[in-house]
Amino acid sequence: QVQLVESGGGLVQAGGSLRLSCAASGRTFSTFAWGWFRQAPGKEREFVAGVNWIGEDTYADSVKGRFTISRDNPKNTVYLTMNSLKPEDTAVYYCTIRLTGLTGTQKEDYDYWGQGTQVTVSS
Numbered sequence: 001q002v003q004l005v006e007s008g009g010g011l012v013q014a015g016g017s018l019r020l021s022c023a024a025s026g027r028t029f030s031t032f033a034w035g036w037f038r039q040a041p042g043k044e045r046e047f048v049a050g051v052n053w054i055g056e057d058t059y060a061d062s063v064k065g066r067f068t069i070s071r072d073n074p075k076n077t078v079y080l081t082m083n084s085l086k087p088e089d090t091a092v093y094y095c096t097i098r099l100t101g102l103t104g105t106q107k108e109d110y111d112y113w114g115q116g117t118q119v120t121v122s123s
Contacts, residue, residue: 002024004023004097004115006094006115007022010120012122016121017082017083017084017085018085020079020095030053032100033053033102034050035051036078037094038091038092038119040090040092045094046060048080052102053101057070057103063082066082067082067083068081089121090121093117093118096114098111099111
């Protein structure tokens, strides 16, 4: 059984930074793709960033240049480093895995999900 556990969320002022982590257990994850999505109250869950099995990353336009996704295969962990945070980045952030190894931008593309971690950016 695959389990994903996110950590690192919290409250930060606009312009600040946070780093989210997501640790996976239950299988070998080096050939999988990772993704980060977020969901704000009353809104659909949206793609934030993804990294495929060979380390190529993809970002939503809204976070490009501010967020960085990275993976540490030996630790079965993915990170999302978020800089220059804005109030509109406030959401629950979810990490996810896609078994095929290819990055997708739709939540239906992914197979396993974490429980989410809250990020709140104050103005």
